[in-house]
Amino acid sequence: MMRKLNQKPKPIADATAAGPEKASGPLLKVEDVVLYFTATQGVVRAVEGVSFELAHGQSLAIVGESGCGKTSLARAILRLLPRNVATYEGRIFLNGTDIMKFSDERFRRDVRWVKISMVSQAAMNSLNPVIKLGQQVAEPLLLDNRTDKKEAFERARQVFRIVGIPLAFLDRYAFELSGGMRQRAIIAMALIANPILVILDEPTSALDVLTQANIMNALKKIKQELRLNFIFITHDIATSSELADEVICMYAGQLVEHSTADRFYRDPLHPYAQKLMASVPTLRVYKKPEFITGQPPSLLNPPEGCRFADRCTKRFERCREEPPLFVHGDGTVKCWLYERG
Amino acid sequence: MQNWLVRLKGLRRYPTLVAGLLFITFFIGLSIYAVTAIPYDEAIRLWRGGPGVWEDTPRNAGPVWFDFFTEGRTPRTIVIRSGDTGTITEEAVGDGMKLAEIVLPFQYDYDGFPAELRLYSEAQYQGSREPATVSWQTPDGRTIILQEDRKLKTVDTYYISQDQELRMQLSGMAPQKGLFVSPDDTENLLKGDYQLVLTTQVPETAELEAKLVVYGQLYGLAGTDHRGRDLMIALLWGAPIGLMFGVLAAVGAEISTFVLAAIGTWLGGKVDRLFQWLTQVNLVIPLLPLLILVGHFYSRSIWTMLGMVIALNIFSATYLTFRAMFLQAKEAPYIEAAQAYGVGNFRMIFRYLMPRIAPTLLPQFVLIIPLFVFLEATLAVLGLGDPTLPTWGKVIYDAVDEGALYNGHYYWLVEPAVLLMLMGVGFALIGYSLDRVFNPRLRTL
Amino acid sequence: MSPTVREIIARLGKFTLIRAVLLFLAIIVAVYLTVIIANLGGQLDEIRKSQIRYEIGQRAFGNPAFRDMAPEAVAEMLNELAETEFHRLGMDRPFFPMRSFEYLWRALSLELGRAERLSSDAGSRQVRNILMERLPVTLALFGTSNLVLFFLALFAALFLSRRYGGFLDKLTIALAPSSAAPGWFYGLFLILIFGAVLRILPWGGLVDAPIPDTRLTYALSVLKHMVLPVVAIVLGALFAEIYSWRTFFLIYSSEDYVELARAKGLSSRGIDMRYVLRPVLPPILTSFLLVLITMWMGQIVLETVFHWPGLGSVFYEATQANDTPVILGVIVIYGYLLAATVFVLDFIYAIVDPRVRVGGGAVRQ
């Protein structure tokens, strides 16, 4: 029932990507990205040197408890930095080009909402209350006169059909839409500029179960048909498995494990990931969930050595030093248990 | 209340707040000094005037510190009383009469001419009034007869500077100038010893007294107004009155609106709609004209004005801002929890709703005070201030009414205006910085 | 389908009609309150009676029969006539409720009879003419100064909202307290500097002494006279408004949809216009309404200080001349002006805020 997207609109201002299929290296390569904020009590070390790669056509889920830095990582990639940013370093390669070196203006013109777009966490009031929906969705195409008005609105109608919003909603206002519809409008807005990577930050956490499932179906369809890559950020482990080919687990601002979906959801490597999986209640098979004692460390002055040490049952004396990222099978894990590889 | 203290300690980082607090402590100090140095009834006596109160002060004299700007020494007021510096000599001349001669000497070495000359005299005796001659002796030995046979009343005031015959006698020069120059050099002043002599023949039982006042151009720290009143009294006493009116009005208006908003929002329904509509009515009532109507018909006492201002400000527009805040607070889950364990309406309003919004009440309260301080001044400037009280507004009213700007007495207007401004700015400085500390929405910026 | 234009107009019409009715009710209550306060000491009745006696006296002179009567007889006859007249008008009935409503109606329709001393430039003694003559002059000054204030504050606030923490921003924060003083206060200083010392601008008044003949020179002269009053009014509220609106902008520009707009790559100018300015207009209008209300009050003293022949100065003259009907008249007119201000701003609010224009959901009690 979803009209197959016959022709893909000509990629616009296509300076970097030479079309997803032909590129050799990974779609996205993140190296030692660091992001600190200044708060009244001191410097919050939200993202502490995260590195990973994302191949073409692969979708990545980033999971972790609240305050582990997953949203900050997404903002770092899309360079959406708040006023109180303290340090912002590292390298981000998009199809081989380091977009961290781009000037803000070039980043705005060539990357943000051209190559990478985002569906933000607070979808409920991410729509401008005083402007009609169609205008807001088509807006990115009208910037720097990338396309004319007619083609922009045609594209808007296309993405509305893809995410399943009745076309009549184009000239309605945000307050006339239900939660589910608003969320779909935000997703449509992210697709409008035909990006190659879409970051989804808790897209459905505020919605009811059926609407959430519907939106997950829509995202899966988009993933297959438009061959889009997703980075899916959520604290809900079960929902993350809906869209994940690979999984990254974050804890206290650091990447503690990066492995394939099969490995992570069946038999995760890192002790924290294991505990996390154990604490998720399952519907169909009965298993008694466990909980993790204690609380995540404060990001103002994080502890020395492994940050999960004081909550980890498998702690031993090596854990006093900070473990590097060990390669283990086709994943990586930040834990001394895997020192021998 | 512990986290309030933490926030208050954090205020030091706000320079504007410290500046504001300095201003206000200055005014509080001024008020305390005013109330102690010049007790209330003394201030009222000096301000309301009455017989002889303003005799010794010049009219429209500038403040003393003007002298720094003019190189020369501007004349100050000299008062010569027969009792002390002046002398009375009496000599019996038979059939119950005596010849009395009052000599009032003074030394005059200022650069400018005096503003005015006046001779006050008292002659207590029965029977018909006797004539007296008044003469003026200059340093270079000349004697000028001011008055030939002036019939002295029991209490007599002789306005020398306004004496037209004298002016004719001095070939048209104004007496306060003519009497102080030598005939051949009428431009610059003749310094030296002068004296005024009053001779009269009166019954022996008569008691005589006289006082010559040579009014200077400058007087006191603040100068004087058109009636010769020392402005310092009004400038000092303006502070406590302004503070009292501003703070009491703010307390009355803000606290009542705050409580009503809490009640109206919590009870909701008809009560809330009624209060909202009353705010509409209040918006439409012209506050100042109504105050003036009351002042005009009934009484201009400061207490009536205060009562009316508070009454008319209970449903002021701030009701709507408070209502918006309370509506938000009312949705908080802890309110529903309190309902669940049985908290009644009264306790809910006063212990659950109000403490939540109270912190934002403080900046609003402080910001309202200057509005009321200026309201009191506005009433006074319209001539409707409390007639008895010496306030800044009253001084401004007199200044504007007497055209201070036209004839150059700028100090008369500027002094009260600057003090009024400083008090207003002081409170506003505190209010705005408190707003940045306590207003939750601002803290996140 | 989205509501058609006709539906929007119908909804706006209904919304404004309800607002208008509520406002008119508010005016009635406000004026009734004024009438009650005015007559607490019976003043209103005194004035009414003296006006009636005056009319009777006028009529009596015309009648030759009285001319040759002894003066006491004439006075006694006039008193009698006055008493019958009072009775006919029911002046002896209790004030509440009937006569108070009668006064209310007379006040509302501004037929307050003759002023006691004042008279309009055109010579009429009717209170209504006196007031109507001065109204346009006040509106002209009030209108210009507040338009200047609104746009100056709006764009300054928008400009500052992007320079949070900059020098200009800190300057505004430091200057914001200056608005604690009302317009007339700055007026005094302006007259002092530009009128008395520099003598480049007129002290006050509406137009030059020898009235210029051509319309153009007349208008220019009026404009010249308006400079100081307008600057005074604007200074009286400018910095406080810039500060509060810049805070609105800051709070609203941290909203999620502005974040998304920035993420979408909109330039900061584009964001300002569509994503910050428009959603912030409703709260700004509400805050500007409160400013206008205090402005109306400040108008009285300001016009007096600048000798600007508007409603404010006629009110001041009335208080000096103890002319009660004019005082009452001005209060009623101010009531209407305040209501009109509230209505206009409500109407603009309805147009600007789509939730009202398109009809948001009903409010759950």
Place this chain on the structure above:
Amino acid sequence: MCTEMARSSVGYMSEAREMENNILLSVKGLQTWFELKRWGFLHAGFVRGVDGISFELGKGEAVTVVGESGSGKTTLLRTILGLARPTAGKITFNGRRIEGQHASDLAWLRSQVGFVQQDPYGALAPFMTVDRILREPLIVHKMNEEEQEQRITEAMDEVRLIPVKDFLSKYPHMLSGGQQQRLVIARAIILHPSMIVADEPVSMLDASVRVEILELMRKIQQAHNLGVVYVTHDLSSVRYFSERVFIMYAAKMVEKTTVREVVQSPLHPYTQALLKAIPDPEPENAGRFRDIPIGEPPSLINPPEGCRFHPRCPHVIKGLCDADMPPEFEPAPDHFVECWLYQ
């Protein structure tokens, strides 16, 4: 497990006899509507929060209500707590009637029902210390000084906020999410209620802390033989709350059964859709599409005619489902469902 309470499934006993055979809460045909006003006085319809619900809860028994946002579950809780006035039907607690009473004469209910809310930080007054928060309900119920001290320490011990004196002077913002929720639970049990109403008690907590709080509530329930009504939207966590589960949709209870039955053989199409929609953390999910009905939860202001799920139901029977409201059937013992498929 909680004590399985014997009761006859079909008929409802009169209130008097309910008392001695330990029915704690009985709800029959309950309706709670809110009037909607536009511009303050124009009547603009009703929000039908609860629209014909019946069930019973024994002493010491826990039951879970699964419903999504906008299903009326919060209105049901507020009605049980006496905060929302029912517009029809009967609701009795320990044999005493709740409906028809004015809020002020429900004082007796206040101490009998504890309330645990969803947002731990929001449920605590930010300007009160822990001591003050726990003392308020005791003051409202006029307890003397030592009784207050004794109950506060006892409640804090029970929720393991120890050492007690460390926490007493703290403010809510100084506590972690888990500690805040413990304090909410302490406040809910401090009046020694006979029932607890919990509105999504753990949904805002992190996964690691969630189970800890659930186990704490189970322990307290068994220790004091409390009746508990849990409300959650997360079907997969129901098994850890209670034995029985009610599925709520558009202000009605569409299915009432045990947890095992609801997972193995859900009857109502909406429950079936829910089960299909909820993922378990398995890698295969990425490839599969879930076959679930599209559409939005219905508005409670003018709900659809007949069965409220018919616009989204895959097995809708034209002429029947979209016309009349299905009554409650019992196709299997203790398994009730409101759906025409089982007539």
